[in-house]
Amino acid sequence: MIPLLRRRPTAGQPRRLTLSILRCNPADPASVPHLQDYELDEADGMTLFIALNDIRAHQDGSLQFDFVCRAGICGSCAMLINGRPGLACRTLTRDLGDHITLAPLPYFELIGDLSVNTGKWMRGTSERLQTWIHSTTPVDLDALEARMEPAEAEAIYELDRCIECGCCIAGCGTAQMREGFVGAVGLNKIARFRLDPRDQRSDADFYELIGDDDGVFGCMSLLGCHDLCPKQLPLQTQIAFLRRKMAALGLR
Amino acid sequence: METIHTDVLVIGGGLAGLRAGLAARKRGQQVIILSLVPPKRSHSAAAQGGMQASLGNAARGGGDNEDVHFEDTVRGSDWGNDQEVARMFVHTAPKAVRELAAWGVPWNRVQQGPHAVVMDGQRVTLTESAAAHGLITARDFGGTKKWRTCYVSDGTGHAMLYAVSDQTIAAGIPVHERMEAVALIHDGGRCYGAIVRNLIDGRLLAYVARATCIATGGFGRIYQSTTNAVINEGIGAAIALETGVVPLGNMEAVQFHPTAIFPAGILVTEGCRGDGGLLRDVDGHRFMPDYEPEKKELASRDVVSRRMEAHIRSGKGVASRYGPHLWLDITLLGAAHIEHKLREVKEICHYFLGIDPARQWIPVRPAQHYSMGGIRTDAHGQAYGLRGLFACGEAACWDLHGFNRLGGNSVAETVVAGMIVGEAIADFCASPDGDMQVSTALVRETWAKASAEFSAIADNRSSEDANQLLRRMQTLMSEQVGIVRQGDQLAAAVAELEQLIQRCRQVGLRTTRAGANPELTTAWRLQRMLKLAQCVAYGALQRTESRGAHFREDYPRRNDAEWLKRTLATWPDGEPTRPRLDYEALDVARMELPPGWRGYGARDAIEHPATALRQAEIEAIRASLGNADRHAVQQALMPYRHLLPPHLRGLNARIGEER
Numbered sequence: 001m002i003p004l005l006r007r008r009p010t011a012g013q014p015r016r017l018t019l020s021i022l023r024c025n026p027a028d029p030a031s032v033p034h035l036q037d038y039e040l041d042e043a044d045g046m047t048l049f050i051a052l053n054d055i056r057a058h059q060d061g062s063l064q065f066d067f068v069c070r071a072g073i074c075g076s077c078a079m080l081i082n083g084r085p086g087l088a089c090r091t092l093t094r095d096l097g098d099h100i101t102l103a104p105l106p107y108f109e110l111i112g113d114l115s116v117n118t119g120k121w122m123r124g125t126s127e128r129l130q131t132w133i134h135s136t137t138p139v140d141l142d143a144l145e146a147r148m149e150p151a152e153a154e155a156i157y158e159l160d161r162c163i164e165c166g167c168c169i170a171g172c173g174t175a176q177m178r179e180g181f182v183g184a185v186g187l188n189k190i191a192r193f194r195l196d197p198r199d200q201r202s203d204a205d206f207y208e209l210i211g212d213d214d215g216v217f218g219c220m221s222l223l224g225c226h227d228l229c230p231k232q233l234p235l236q237t238q239i240a241f242l243r244r245k246m247a248a249l250g251l252r
Numbered sequence: 253m254e255t256i257h258t259d260v261l262v263i264g265g266g267l268a269g270l271r272a273g274l275a276a277r278k279r280g281q282q283v284i285i286l287s288l289v290p291p292k293r294s295h296s297a298a299a300q301g302g303m304q305a306s307l308g309n310a311a312r313g314g315g316d317n318e319d320v321h322f323e324d325t326v327r328g329s330d331w332g333n334d335q336e337v338a339r340m341f342v343h344t345a346p347k348a349v350r351e352l353a354a355w356g357v358p359w360n361r362v363q364q365g366p367h368a369v370v371m372d373g374q375r376v377t378l379t380e381s382a383a384a385h386g387l388i389t390a391r392d393f394g395g396t397k398k399w400r401t402c403y404v405s406d407g408t409g410h411a412m413l414y415a416v417s418d419q420t421i422a423a424g425i426p427v428h429e430r431m432e433a434v435a436l437i438h439d440g441g442r443c444y445g446a447i448v449r450n451l452i453d454g455r456l457l458a459y460v461a462r463a464t465c466i467a468t469g470g471f472g473r474i475y476q477s478t479t480n481a482v483i484n485e486g487i488g489a490a491i492a493l494e495t496g497v498v499p500l501g502n503m504e505a506v507q508f509h510p511t512a513i514f515p516a517g518i519l520v521t522e523g524c525r526g527d528g529g530l531l532r533d534v535d536g537h538r539f540m541p542d543y544e545p546e547k548k549e550l551a552s553r554d555v556v557s558r559r560m561e562a563h564i565r566s567g568k569g570v571a572s573r574y575g576p577h578l579w580l581d582i583t584l585l586g587a588a589h590i591e592h593k594l595r596e597v598k599e600i601c602h603y604f605l606g607i608d609p610a611r612q613w614i615p616v617r618p619a620q621h622y623s624m625g626g627i628r629t630d631a632h633g634q635a636y637g638l639r640g641l642f643a644c645g646e647a648a649c650w651d652l653h654g655f656n657r658l659g660g661n662s663v664a665e666t667v668v669a670g671m672i673v674g675e676a677i678a679d680f681c682a683s684p685d686g687d688m689q690v691s692t693a694l695v696r697e698t699w700a701k702a703s704a705e706f707s708a709i710a711d712n713r714s715s716e717d718a719n720q721l722l723r724r725m726q727t728l729m730s731e732q733v734g735i736v737r738q739g740d741q742l743a744a745a746v747a748e749l750e751q752l753i754q755r756c757r758q759v760g761l762r763t764t765r766a767g768a769n770p771e772l773t774t775a776w777r778l779q780r781m782l783k784l785a786q787c788v789a790y791g792a793l794q795r796t797e798s799r800g801a802h803f804r805e806d807y808p809r810r811n812d813a814e815w816l817k818r819t820l821a822t823w824p825d826g827e828p829t830r831p832r833l834d835y836e837a838l839d840v841a842r843m844e845l846p847p848g849w850r851g852y853g854a855r856d857a858i859e860h861p862a863t864a865l866r867q868a869e870i871e872a873i874r875a876s877l878g879n880a881d882r883h884a885v886q887q888a889l890m891p892y893r894h895l896l897p898p899h900l901r902g903l904n905a906r907i908g909e910e911r
């Protein structure tokens with residue numbers, strides 16, 4: 001769990017918040033990126049989801065942003081919050097100062113204002129890394145399922161929890177420099193399928209996918225990703241482990 | 253006008269749409285899937301609790317099978333569902349879980365030997381068998397006789413959605429993301445695809461398809477307080493309604509979930525209560541046993557929600573700035589259990605409430621949760637009213653759930669229905685019916701009509717504000733068409749919705765923006781959502797009985813004599829502010845389980861005249877078959893297997909049960 005600096009709920013007058021939002025509309029050739037300020041009164045339990053929707057309903061209906069689950073589950077709402085990638089829907093305004101700066105995630109294609117096209121990038125990465133169970137065993141729908149150790153299932157779920165939010169990419173130095181870099185999200189997926197006994201691919205197969213500078217050898221282990229992942233995936237250990245495995249294979 | 257051609261157009265990239273698309277693709281059809289958002293962000297990802305399938309591996313699931321699951325589902329539905337569909341479903345659910353296991357879903361597994369659980373407030377020790385070790389385990393959920401809910405920690409929907417989505421990527425099925433279907437192309441008899449709005453650049457495109465499948469999920473956002481995602485606005489069901497010929501079934505059947513955190517409405521899973529969590533009031537008193545001595549916190553959702561609201565109204569709620577609430581107490585489960593099995597709950601409490609559920613109670617109050625109603629289809633998912641149109645998942649009224657769905661039966665329905673309906677779509681495309689001759693004029697006219705609708709709003713500068721109308725509708729629905737309903741309030745709601753429907757035709761915009769302006773999107777959707785809301789409110793007003801989640805204070809008894817029927821709402825052209833309601837009778841003479849008491853809740857239903865007769869008939873059939881095996885008995889009572897695609901007809905293996 002990411003520790004939070006909890007401000008005590010204040011009695012009396014609500015705080016007046018200023019949200020400075022980086023706006024830009026690529027659909028309009030005349031649009032240039034600019035900061036626009038919106039002011040509003042803070043309410044109890046207000047999240048950035050509530051604040052942004054309040055602004056859209058009462059001040060500016062054209063403001064673009066993405067929320068789906070508004071519960072920190074779907075990965076839609078990652079943005080730069082005071083410069084740091086995070087999920088807007090589960091960020092309480094009471095944990096931030098009076099002046100809040102919001103900008104779209106860098107690196108991904110901009111759709112407009114705070115909305116970026118993470119979905120397109122994630123699908124591309126899935127296709128490239130073939131992030132699905134590779135098995136030649138046909139599924140017998142009528143038979144008992146194959147057995148699995150309970151601890152093994154839990155370990156796979158631990159890595160399966162990635163919500164493809166893109167925070168790790170937004171915070172990654174390599175990704176900013178190398179366009180083809182698969183990032184922590186991509187490496188974690190490989191680690192996930194590698195761990196899964198149902199996937200019949202060998203390390204040599206995985207090496208084909210990530211055994212280069214766009215993959216595990218491009219990572220500089222600066223670990224921007226590890227601290228930013230809202231699901232707190234064990235990215236650091238997984239990347240280090242993968243690198244050792246792949247390096248060993250590369251030396252052969 | 254850009255036109256895209258395909259065999260199968262699936263509208264919706266949640267579990268149901270993806271699974272249906274996959275089935276059709278595997279049969280060689282060309283498939284395109286549309287989604288408002290990247291498919292992995294669909295609301296299916298939010299299902300925390302689990303998926304029901306009668307594997308019978310866990311100790312408390314011993315003796316479970318399709319028959320028990322069937323009875324639980326029918327009782328849960330308050331006899332409002334289609335029993336043949338329920339049979340198809342319970343038979344296919346184990347296959348679906350096992351297929352997902354092979355596709356990589358890391359289902360939690362049985363660990364042999366003793367382990368401690370909390371049941372009914374007590375710590376007890378259960379012992380899992382060695383024979384079941386490593387098979388898929390299950391947890392307890394409301395309204396079920398056995399522990400039947402398979403789960404992946406509390407990220408079941410996430411794990412399922414990722415596995416199925418990855419399979420569609422493997423199969424090379426294109427998903428056109430950030431695309432919204434805004435009208436169906438049809439001639440009153442057959443559907444030919446849809447007009448679709450690109451949510452990035454705002455352009456309208458035509459997708460022409462031999463078969464179209466709507467899998468757009470629920471419509472919780474017509475309510476103010478809902479556990480649903482913000483994209484669950486029901487536009488898929490609305491565009492079907494807009495055709496004037498496709499009926500929506502049982503729209504008044506809306507489920508409220510007992511434990512949404514207050515006031516944000518974010519769900520904490522039923523697994524909290526299944527695993528032993530308790531509901532407490534302002535005095536810290538555990539009140540559910542007072543109302544439901546047998547099932548207590550684990551009665552079905554409609555019953556628990558109603559009891560909670562009643563308890564609040566009796567003055568036992570906890571007062572807060574946003575209104576009264578109750579407490580959910582999971583502290584007794586212990587920090588370790590919460591950390592491993594209910595981590596999502598822990599995160600939600602931490603981030604949205606700033607509390608630790610291992611030490612503090614969680615403020616909760618029931619909120620809208622699930623739409624039992626939707627596009628009415630037959631057992632194969634073919635929509636009523638238009639050939640070539642199919643529907644599945646929460647958007648459909650296949651009618652598995654009747655007037656109340658059981659927890660865990662919904663994500664199970666999405667994949668099971670996807671498997672079945674996807675095959676039906678492929679069959680349709682392979683048959684002469686699947687051939688199509690579509691007039692380009694029809695496509696162009698439908699496109700032009702949709703285009704004119706958007707321009708009418710975009711060019712309007714009137715001061716009628718869509719956001720204001722939207723909020724009014726949501727409040728009205730929560731307050732007057734909510735958990736406890738009453739004739740005069742419903743009548744007032746219908747009347748006010750009529751006004752809102754009139755007013756929304758005048759909405760104008762404040763902003764202009766190149767591309768897809770969110771303000772325009774909201775205003776356009778509002779007009780559709782109001783019609784859905786009216787179907788719910790008007791259906792609820794007309795249904796003068798209580799059944800499942802539909803509870804009328806002025807008609808508190810279930811009335812099988814008059815209301816054993818499904819509401820069908822259509823909205824023909826020329827009906828300005830209300831749908832037309834027709835009713836479809838449920839046939840008691842063909843039921844495997846004739847109406848009776850659910851085993852929880854009130855026991856005062858008004859009997860249908862045919863019930864006793866059918867009951868006697870069933871007893872005679874059972875007696876005549878002596879000790880034939882359960883499948884033979886079932887077959888004699890209500891054959892259903894012929895309705896399934898051949899590859900889904902096999903019997904399911906279980907430990908301890910010969911195949």
Ligand SMILES: Cc1cc2nc3c(=O)[nH]c(=O)nc-3n(C[C@H](O)[C@H](O)[C@H](O)COP(=O)(O)OP(=O)(O)OC[C@H]3O[C@@H](n4cnc5c(N)ncnc54)[C@H](O)[C@@H]3O)c2cc1C
Pocket residue numbers: 263264265266267268269286287288289291294295296297298299300301302303304408409431432433434467468469470479480481483484486487488519521621622644645646647659660661662663664666
């Ligand atoms: C918080 C929560 C928890 C739940 N937990 C459980 C549980 O534990 N067990 C259980 O059985 N059930 C649970 N449910 C219910 C279950 O998750 C849903 O009923 C189910 O996932 C619905 O799946 P679906 O595929 O029908 O729709 P969804 O997953 O909602 O997908 C709908 C899709 O349609 C697309 N779409 C919508 N409109 C359009 C349009 N006009 N044009 C194009 N695309 C469109 C969307 O982008 C999306 O991809 C839960 C529900 C909620 C709200």
Ligand code: SF4
Pocket residue numbers: 168171172173174175183184218219220221222223224225226239
């Ligand atoms: S460790 Fe650094 S370079 Fe490697 S993926 Fe993480 S952020 Fe990127």
Ligand code: SF4
Pocket residue numbers: 161162163164165166167168169184185188228229230231232233
């Ligand atoms: S690894 Fe973490 S930060 Fe990266 S996409 Fe997945 S959930 Fe987001």
Ligand code: FES
Pocket residue numbers: 066067068069070071072073074075076077078087088089090
């Ligand atoms: S909206 Fe789903 S994670 Fe924020």
